[in-house]
Structures are given as structure tokens and as C-alpha cells.
Amino acid sequence: MSAPAPSVDRIVIVGASxxxxxxxxxxxxxxxxxxLTLIGDEPHEPYDRPPLSKQVLTGWIPAGGTALPGRRPLDxxxxxGVAATGLxxxxxxxxxxxxxxxxxxxxxxxxxxxxRRWPNPEEAALDGVLGVRRREDGAQLRERLAAGPRxxxxxxxxxxxxxxxxxxxxxxxxxxxxxxxxxxxVNALGHAIGGVAAGIQxxxxxxxxxxxxxxxxxxDPGGAVRGALLSDGDRVAAxxxxxxxxxxxxVEWLDGSGLAxxxxxxxxxxxCRAFDANGVTTDDVFVAGDVARFPHPLYAYQLIALEHWDNxxxxxxxxxxxxxxxxxxxxxxxxxxxxxxxxxxxxIKSVGIPSFSDSLMVTQGSMAERxxxxxxxxxxxxxxxxxxxxxxxxxxYDERIREAAPxxxxxxxxxxxxxxxxxxxxxxxxxxxxxxxxxxxxxxQPSERxxxxxxxxx
Amino acid sequence: MRIVVDLNRCQGxxxxxFLAPDVFRMQGEEALVYLPNPEDDxxxxxxxxxxACPVQAILVEGPGLVEGPVSxx
Amino acid sequence: MAxxxxxxxxxxxAARADPYPLYARLRERPVWHEPDGSFVVTRYRDVxxxxxxxxxxxxxxxxxxxxxxxxxxxxxDPPEHDRQRRQANRHFGPPHTPRRIHDMSPLLHRHVDDLxxxxxxxxxxxxxxxxxxxxxxxxxxxxxxxxxxxxxxxHPWADAMVAALDPAPDEDxxxxxxxxxxxxxxxxxxxxxxxxRRAAGDDDGSMFSGLVRTQEPQWRMTxxxxxxTAVLLLVAGHExxxxxxxxxxxxxxxxxxVLDRLRDxxxxxxxxxxxxxxxxxxxxxLVRRTLDEVEVAGTVLPQGAxxxxxxxxxxxxPDRFADPDRFVPDRPDNQHLGFGSGIHSCFGAPLARLEVQxxxxxxxxxxxxxxxxxxxxxxxxxxxxxxxxxxxxxxDGVRPAAG
Numbered sequence: 035m036s037a038p039a040p041s042v043d044r045i046v047i048v049g050a051s052x053x054x055x056x057x058x059x060x061x062x063x064x065x066x067x068x069x070l071t072l073i074g075d076e077p078h079e080p081y082d083r084p085p086l087s088k089q090v091l092t093g094w095i096p097a098g099g100t101a102l103p104g105r106r107p108l109d110x111x112x113x114x115g116v117a118a119t120g121l122x123x124x125x126x127x128x129x130x131x132x133x134x135x136x137x138x139x140x141x142x143x144x145x146x147x148x149x150r151r152w153p154n155p156e157e158a159a160l161d162g163v164l165g166v167r168r169r170e171d172g173a174q175l176r177e178r179l180a181a182g183p184r185x186x187x188x189x190x191x192x193x194x195x196x197x198x199x200x201x202x203x204x205x206x207x208x209x210x211x212x213x214x215x216x217x218x219x220v221n222a223l224g225h226a227i228g229g230v231a232a233g234i235q236x237x238x239x240x241x242x243x244x245x246x247x248x249x250x251x252x253x254d255p256g257g258a259v260r261g262a263l264l265s266d267g268d269r270v271a272a273x274x275x276x277x278x279x280x281x282x283x284x285v286e287w288l289d290g291s292g293l294a295x296x297x298x299x300x301x302x303x304x305x306c307r308a309f310d311a312n313g314v315t316t317d318d319v320f321v322a323g324d325v326a327r328f329p330h331p332l333y334a335y336q337l338i339a340l341e342h343w344d345n346x347x348x349x350x351x352x353x354x355x356x357x358x359x360x361x362x363x364x365x366x367x368x369x370x371x372x373x374x375x376x377x378x379x380x381x382i383k384s385v386g387i388p389s390f391s392d393s394l395m396v397t398q399g400s401m402a403e404r405x406x407x408x409x410x411x412x413x414x415x416x417x418x419x420x421x422x423x424x425x426x427x428x429x430x431y432d433e434r435i436r437e438a439a440p441x442x443x444x445x446x447x448x449x450x451x452x453x454x455x456x457x458x459x460x461x462x463x464x465x466x467x468x469x470x471x472x473x474x475x476x477x478x479q480p481s482e483r484x485x486x487x488x489x490x491x492x
Numbered sequence: 493m494r495i496v497v498d499l500n501r502c503q504g505x506x507x508x509x510f511l512a513p514d515v516f517r518m519q520g521e522e523a524l525v526y527l528p529n530p531e532d533d534x535x536x537x538x539x540x541x542x543x544a545c546p547v548q549a550i551l552v553e554g555p556g557l558v559e560g561p562v563s564x565x
Numbered sequence: 566m567a568x569x570x571x572x573x574x575x576x577x578x579a580a581r582a583d584p585y586p587l588y589a590r591l592r593e594r595p596v597w598h599e600p601d602g603s604f605v606v607t608r609y610r611d612v613x614x615x616x617x618x619x620x621x622x623x624x625x626x627x628x629x630x631x632x633x634x635x636x637x638x639x640x641x642d643p644p645e646h647d648r649q650r651r652q653a654n655r656h657f658g659p660p661h662t663p664r665r666i667h668d669m670s671p672l673l674h675r676h677v678d679d680l681x682x683x684x685x686x687x688x689x690x691x692x693x694x695x696x697x698x699x700x701x702x703x704x705x706x707x708x709x710x711x712x713x714x715x716x717x718x719x720h721p722w723a724d725a726m727v728a729a730l731d732p733a734p735d736e737d738x739x740x741x742x743x744x745x746x747x748x749x750x751x752x753x754x755x756x757x758x759x760x761x762r763r764a765a766g767d768d769d770g771s772m773f774s775g776l777v778r779t780q781e782p783q784w785r786m787t788x789x790x791x792x793x794t795a796v797l798l799l800v801a802g803h804e805x806x807x808x809x810x811x812x813x814x815x816x817x818x819x820x821x822x823v824l825d826r827l828r829d830x831x832x833x834x835x836x837x838x839x840x841x842x843x844x845x846x847x848x849x850x851l852v853r854r855t856l857d858e859v860e861v862a863g864t865v866l867p868q869g870a871x872x873x874x875x876x877x878x879x880x881x882x883p884d885r886f887a888d889p890d891r892f893v894p895d896r897p898d899n900q901h902l903g904f905g906s907g908i909h910s911c912f913g914a915p916l917a918r919l920e921v922q923x924x925x926x927x928x929x930x931x932x933x934x935x936x937x938x939x940x941x942x943x944x945x946x947x948x949x950x951x952x953x954x955x956x957x958x959x960x961d962g963v964r965p966a967a968g
Contacts (some may be wrong), residue, residue, distance in 0.1 A: 099529040343499070423522050
């Protein structure tokens with residue numbers, strides 16, 4: 035006779051942003067009546083981050099004005115402004131920075147990411163060098179932009195960097211964007227579409243430098259940044275420098291926990307249960323959001339880490355459901371990843387994972403007109419689609435991706451682009467140092483004892 | 493009042509912008525930006541915008557009401 | 566003679582008063598192949614997917630009788646559809662004209678109040694003839710900047726245009742066609758003259774004035790396109806809104822508890838109109854044509870097939886809507902297809918919505934003890950654009966306008 039399943043009376047959610055909040059709501063919506071605790075290192079109720087690189091910077095809304103709505107009352111204990119410093123799986127406790135230990139029956143890790151800092155600490159500390167991830171960063175950067183700098187230098191041409199450059203141009207500020215790749219957005223969307231993005235940026239007056247990195251930041255005698263030296267020998271004078279070099283997973287606090295933790299996040303199964311360091315699924319530890327790496331059948335079961343708003347919500351809901359439901363009712367998290375960015379008046383949307391591809395084809399519209407849908411394929415199956423101001427069509431491609439429909443798609447549409455050809459999808463090699471990946475494809479052998487940790491730089 | 497729009501569901505129909513132009517704005521043909529925490533005197537307009545959204549992408553929490561999609565999926 | 570198909574029965578005027586049991590039967594199969602070669606799609610999931618399918622065309626099949634450069638964007642595909650719709654929208658809505666419709670609210674209230682004032686002392690009214698029909702025509706004329714004294718010209722023109730879209734089964738199609746072409750010609754001539762006036766400097770800030778006075782090449786429509794667009798707004802903005810108002814009032818009169826609620830809670834109007842769009846959509850069916858083979862729920866539609874998307878059936882699909890045949894004015898999660906979806910979703914929706922919210926709320930507030938005099942009322946024969954021809958209502962009086 036087997037022992038009855040242990041009861042779940044205490045749920046602790048580490049991370050009080052979008053994923054944490056939605057998980058908490060889901061847990062209550064599914065009837066969990068026990069003790070619920072949310073722990074967040076920021077001293078704020080959950081707030082939405084995307085506006086911090088857009089309408090906060092243009093001054094339409096204050097940085098503090100992005101509080102997230104709740105979907106229901108939570109009856110939860112909130113521990114805000116205190117970081118989690120450790121996870122003890124033996125004693126089933128979360129250790130906090132203030133010395134407290136919070137016991138749990140089940141725990142959800144939703145600690146997300148933070149902005150990668152400028153690698154040179156002295157230069158990073160210069161007055162005028164900023165990142166954008168947190169509310170305070172948004173407020174600071176807005177203050178700097180409102181003061182009318184002579185020039186802004188944005189380092190990194192991913193989605194965040196491009197949106198920030200867009201906000202600068204909306205404010206009619208001179209802005210230089212330095213991107214190591216051949217074009218902006220190349221890590222997420224590839225070189226062909228990156229080329230379109232480059233054209234849009236230049237047309238809006240961005241001083242776009244591609245194929246260059248920033249070698250060093252230079253300061254004036256007072257300790258304020260005054261410019262940068264680029265790898266091509268050029269110097270850019272700027273009194274505000276925004277570092278938009280992507281995100282770092284908040285996993286340091288899990289060192290020594292015994293979980294499968296690495297720089298690319300916490301590995302978990304398709305039901306959001308974390309793997310331990312040997313690759314065995316734990317019972318009571320769950321992961322959701324930016325910090326999770328999960329396997330996806332549509333993408334050859336590779337472990338995927340997504341920094342998408344949509345994924346934070348959907349995965350949090352699956353994890354929360356699985357935390358409280360009986361075992362036969364567990365659900366997998368099998369999203370078709372979806373992403374959006376608004377910049378320079380263009381609505382860029384994607385479904386699927388564009389970098390998981392060997393070819394692409396413009397199926398609707400035209401890249402020359404900067405309104406199009408492009409489908410991506412891998413070995414004859416469609417894996418993604420990207421739309422520039424053609425978002426109403428993406429439901430169709432979402433369905434084709436779910437069905438693993440053939441690529442190239444050979445269907446007649448009214449808006450035939452000039453040529454009916456596919457061309458190779460070129461993405462930067464993910465193993466060379468790059469800026470701001472939004473999707474990381476990793477392979478992870480379950481037989482590995484422990485993921486290799488790179489030295490923690492920031 | 494607190495609002496969040498699921499901008500993945502959003503396809504740029506802009507019905508919200510017609511109904512509450514102080515809170516929802518289009519930047520370009522399809523890109524929506526909005527005030528996440530508007531003043532309560534916009535409550536009626538914002539609620540109308542939420543019910544009119546053809547893809548039910550707007551979640552509103554305000555004085556006495558929670559309106560919007562049941563789940564993000 | 567063969568039994569008529571379920572779809573043919575839907576189109577038969579005998580079904581007009583309550584086609585919903587037939588729509589329920591239609592939903593038993595996801596796809597029907599009709600004797601005339603066309604197909605009918607009935608379920609929510611499939612209809613919604615097809616409205617986002619680039620393999621479908623909105624252009625008339627096999628050689629249009631109106632050349633492309635004279636067709637309004639309703640019957641165009643991308644890229645020309647997208648271009649004209651954006652150009653029209655420049656003077657109608659966001660991002661360039663975000664407040665036009667929003668700021669019309671007081672004007673809409675006044676129009677309805679004026680119409681209701683005219684009914685003071687009556688104990689029997691016709692909601693269609695007295696309110697639902699004149700109100701939208703007036704509003705579209707406002708939007709387009711048609712002088713008030715010329716408004717009466719537009720009623721018979723609008724009627725004739727709609728007859729062409731969905732002719733009654735017993736009318737001689739050739740006669741209908743001639744009548745329509747004549748109405749189109751007369752309306753166009755009127756608008757050409759109005760356009761000349763606006764372009765010459767008599768700018769009244771209306772949408773039509775904006776259209777004709779636009780200079781930038783990427784925003785400028787050809788004079789022909791300007792006229793076609795104005796005609797489209799008149800035709801599409803008239804019949805559909807009339808029907809939404811009339812169907813709406815009929816539904817409220819059949820659900821007097823909701824009518825009472827609306828009287829005391831004007832905030833109910835917004836979600837209620839969305840529920841009306843689901844429950845009694847004024848546009849019951851959309852027509853498309855396949856540009857390629859399209860698989861729908863296991864059936865492969867051939868290229869060039871004519872396709873009916875049964876919005877009215879999809880809107881009551883129990884797989885999508887709980888208790889779909891119940892009218893629930895504050896129904897949550899109401900992602901209906903009453904305004905269509907995708908790139909052809911109703912252009913005038915913001916205006917229609919506002920008109921119907923205002924119209925129904927003021928009728929609820931000002932009509933004293935309204936009762937249906939005839940249930941069901943007599944219906945127009947049109948199956949696609951469905952609504953009562955008359956809606957006779959007895960009342961104990963009409964309250965004066967507030968404030």
C-alpha cells in the first residue's frame with residue numbers, strides 16, 4: 035500500500051513580477067486554499083516592463099505608472115524588497131537576504147532576468163551610463179532624455195536597444211546605435227529582416243553603426259561619460275550611454291541548490307518541474323518565465339529559453355496549474371512562442387522561433403515596402419513567421435507552425451511578392467559573443483551531471 | 493485603475509483608441525501604446541474599450557471591477 | 566424536385582424571422598457543398614481561421630462586373646485593399662484622426678433625442694421607420710459632410726445599393742441591376758459635385774473633405790476612389806446599422822428585464838451591444854473565394870471555390886460560447902464575429918457601436934412601457950443583411966429628453 039500524496043498547504047513563489055503574479059492568480063483560481071507567499075527583490079508591486087523602453091522614455095507615462103492589474107484577489111503574503119539568497123531542497127525552505135527562511139511544500143522559481151551590465155565596472159559606474167530593466171532605470175533614463183542630451187549612444191541593436199533608439203528619435207534626440215552584428219535584430223530575426231530594420235532606423239535618423247562593438251567608454255574629468263571608442267577606430271561623442279546588451283538570468287541564488295542551473299536558466303520538463311543537477315525531475319520545484327529552459331517537441335525537443343512576455347504568462351499558468359492539480363491532470367507547456375515589438379511606428383510580431391530555421395520566404399507583402407510576412411522553415415517544415423505591420427495574418431501562420439506544415443509554403447495569395455523564392459536564413463552563430471539574444475536554443479544532455487557555470491561576471 | 497493589454501493578441505484593430513483616445517493611441521498603423529495606470533475618471537471609457545476589443549486583449553482592474561480575458565491563452 | 570439544402574432553407578425568406586434552428590443544423594457539419602458548387606462553413610473555429618487566411622479573396626468571382634479601379638475596398642484584396650483602407654482611415658480614425666468618432670457622441674445623442682421628440686404623443690411607433698432607419702443615414706451624412714438639406718436624397722440611393730448586394734429571391738435580377746447602377750450613378754454625380762466644392766476651399770473638416778483635399782501622394786486617393794469610398798461608407802454604414810438597431814430593440818423588447826436594466830444602468834449598453842452583435846448579427850454571412858486549395862476540417866475546397874462564412878452560425882457555436890442561444894447582456898469573453906475579423910473587419914465599427922449604444926439607451930430611457938405590437942415583426946427579405954422591415958411598438962408615451 036503506497037503512502038498518500040503529501041498535502042500541499044504552502045506555496046511559495048520566488049519572483050513577484052509578471053510570471054509570479056499570474057502564477058499566484060492561477061493557483062487561487064484553481065482552488066488552492068492554503069498559504070501563499072510571493073517574494074520579490076524589487077520593492078514594488080508587480081509592474082509591466084515593456085513600457086519602460088517606450089512610452090516612459092517619451093514622457094507620456096511616469097516610470098511608476100505601469101502597475102499590473104490583478105485578475106483576482108490573492109490572499110497572499112507579499113515579501114517585497116527582499117531578495118531570495120538560497121533554496122534548500124532538503125528542508126524545503128527559501129532563504130532570504132534578511133536572514134529569514136520561508137518554508138514551502140511547493141515552490142515556483144520565477145526570478146526572471148536582469149540587464150547585462152557593461153563589462154568594465156569603472157566605465158559602467160560613470161555618470162550617464164544606464165541600463166533599462168527596472169522601474170528606476172526607466173525613470174533615470176527618462177530624466178536624462180528629458181534634459182536634452184547632445185547625443186545618446188545605444189549599445190546593442192536588439193529589440194530593447196532599437197526601441198530605446200526609437201524613443202530617442204521620437205524626442206528628436208540625436209542617437210547612435212552600435213550593433214556588433216550586420217544589422218539590428220539579427221539574433222532574433224536574421225540578416226534578411228535585420229536589413230529591413232536597418233533601413234527603417236536610418237530613415238528615422240538613427241546613426242546606425244553595424245559590425246562594430248564598443249571598445250571602451252570615455253569620461254570627462256568629472257566622471258561623466260562623454261563618449262565611446264568603437265572597434266573600427268571611430269569615436270562617438272555622447273553624454274548618455276544606454277547599455278542594451280541583453281539579459282542575464284537571475285540564477286546565482288540557486289548555486290548549491292542541487293538544481294540544473296546554468297547561465298541560460300533553470301532547466302525543467304515540459305510541465306515546468308525543475309530538473310535536478312542530474313537531470314532527474316523534482317517533485318516540488320517549478321520554474322516559469324524568463325528564467326526557465328524547457329523542452330519543446332516542435333523544436334526537436336531542444337531546451338528553449340524565451341524572454342517573451344507571452345511566455346511568462348502562459349508558462350506561469352501551466353506551472354501553477356501543475357503545482358496544485360492531481361497528477362493525471364498535469365498539462366504540458368507547449369506554446370507556439372509569440373513576440374512583439376513596436377519601434378519607429380512599426381509593429382513587429384513573430385510566431386514560432388525564427389532562428390530555428392535554414393530558409394525563409396516572403397509570403398505576403400514586400401520587404402521593400404516594409405510591410406510583409408516572412409515564413410521561416412527548417413528541413414522542409416515551417417517553424418516561424420515574422421510580420422511587419424501585417425499582424426492580422428499571423429493566426430494563419432501560427433496554425434501552420436502547429437501543424438508543422440511544409441516549407442516552403444506553396445499557396446497562392448493575392449499579395450504576391452515580386453519573387454517567389456526562398457533564401458537561406460542567416461543568423462549569427464549563437465556561440466560567438468553576441469548582443470541581446472531573445473531566444474536561446476541550447477542542447478542539454480540529460481546524462482550530464484551538472485551544467486557548466488561560466489564565471490559570474492555581473 | 494490598472495490596465496494591461498496582451499500585445500500578442502492585439503492585431504491593431506484600434507477599437508480601444510476610438511473609445512478612449514486619451515488612454516490608447518496608435519503609433520503607426522498597427523502599433524498600440526497605452527497608459528497602464530490612467531486616472532479613475534477614464535474608467536467608463538476604458539471599460540467600453542475593453543468590451544469592444546475584437547480579440548479581448550485588454551485586462552482592466554479598477555474601482556470595483558476586473559474586466560477582461562479569463563486567461564492569456 | 567430535389568429537397569432544398571439546409572443552407573438554401575436559410576436563404577429562403579420563410580426562415581427570416583428565426584433562422585437560428587437552421588444555423589444549428591448547419592453546424593452539424595463543418596463544411597457543406599451546395600448544389601451550385603459553393604461551400605458553407607459553419608463553426609466558430611473554422612470561420613475565425615478563414616477570416617485570417619491569405620488564400621481567400623474578397624474580389625468578385627470570374628470577371629467582376631465592376632472594374633477594379635471602380636470597386637470599393639470592401640471588394641478588393643491586398644495590396645490595393647490595404648492601401649485604400651489606410652487612406653480612408655487617415656481621415657476617420659487613429660493614428661491620424663483619433664477623436665472624430667469619439668467626439669461625435671453629443672451629436673448622436675441630439676439626433677436620437679430629436680427623433681424621439683418627434684414621437685411625443687404617439688401611442689404606436691415603428692422603431693425602424695421612426696428611429697433605426699433615419700438615424701444612421703443622418704450620422705453618415707454628418708461624417709461625410711453632406712449638407713442636411715440634401716440628406717433625403719440619400720435614402721432611396723442607399724436602398725437601391727443594398728438590394729444589389731443581396732437581391733430578394735423573387736426580384737428580377739436584371740431590373741435590380743439597372744436600378745442599382747442608376748442609383749450609383751446619381752449618388753456619384755452628387756458626390757463629385759460635393760468633392761469639387763470641398764476641394765475648392767469649402768472645407769468643413771468632414772471625412773470626405775479630408776479625403777478630397779489630401780495632397781501627399783502616398784495618402785491621396787484618386788477621385789474615383791474617393792467617390793467609391795464615400796459610397797461604400799454610405800451603403801455599408803446604413804443598412805447594417807439600421808439592422809443592428811432594429812434587431813437590438815427587438816431583442817430588448819423580448820427581454821424586458823434587460824430593457825429595464827439598461828434604463829437604470831447605461832453602462833450596460835457597451836457590453837450589451839457586443840452581445841447583440843453576437844446574438845443577432847446584422848451581417849449573417851460573408852462571401853469569399855479561394856485562391857488556392859484550402860483544407861477546412863478535413864474537406865479540401867478547390868481553388869476558385871465560392872465560400873460562405875456563416876457568421877450567425879459561428880456566433881452561436883456551443884464549442885465557443887457557453888449557453889449560446891441565451892442573450893446575456895454582460896456576457897464575459899465575448900469574442901464574437903459580428904464585425905467580421907482580419908483585414909476586412911468592419912471599418913465603420915466604432916461609429917456603429919456608438920450609434921447603437923446611444924440609440925438603444927435613449928429609447929430605453931425615453932419610451933414609456935414599450936411593448937412589441939407584432940412578434941415576429943415583418944422582415945426584409947435579405948438573408949445576408951438581415952433585419953425587420955418594420956418594428957411596430959406600442960408605448961404609453963415618450964419622456965422628454967434629459968437635461
